[in-house]
Amino acid sequence: MNEKLKIKLSIADRVYPLTVDPSQEEAMRSASKKxxxxxxxxEENYAVRDKQDVLAMCALQFASQLExxxxxxxxxxxxxxxxxxxxxxxxxxxxx
Numbered sequence: 001m002n003e004k005l006k007i008k009l010s011i012a013d014r015v016y017p018l019t020v021d022p023s024q025e026e027a028m029r030s031a032s033k034k035x036x037x038x039x040x041x042x043e044e045n046y047a048v049r050d051k052q053d054v055l056a057m058c059a060l061q062f063a064s065q066l067e068x069x070x071x072x073x074x075x076x077x078x079x080x081x082x083x084x085x086x087x088x089x090x091x092x093x094x095x096x
Contacts, residue, residue: 011035012051035062 004019009032020028038058039051048054 012039012055 002021005022005025006017006019007025007028009016009018009028011032012035018028035058038061039054042048042054042057
């Protein structure tokens with residue numbers, strides 16, 4: 001029984017009705033608040049004429065953060081694989 005929730009989120013002074021899984025509601029509301037906070041930050045710090053420009057900058061900010069995490073994870077993953085390979089080699093030597 002996977003009931004969907006109907007929620008309304010406000011982003012950039014517009015209301016968006018959504019239907020989401022109950023497990024997604026908290027994350028959606030949190031994301032909406034983060035977007036609105038970022039919009040306020042951009043409007044306070046930069047001369048912005050259009051909401052679309054601010055929303056584009058928010059999208060770029062979030063996308064670049066996600067990409068940076070992917071890059072960081074890829075680097076960390078490579079280092080982890082190298083360490084595990086070295087440990088495996090040491091265990092092989094020990095067990096022989």
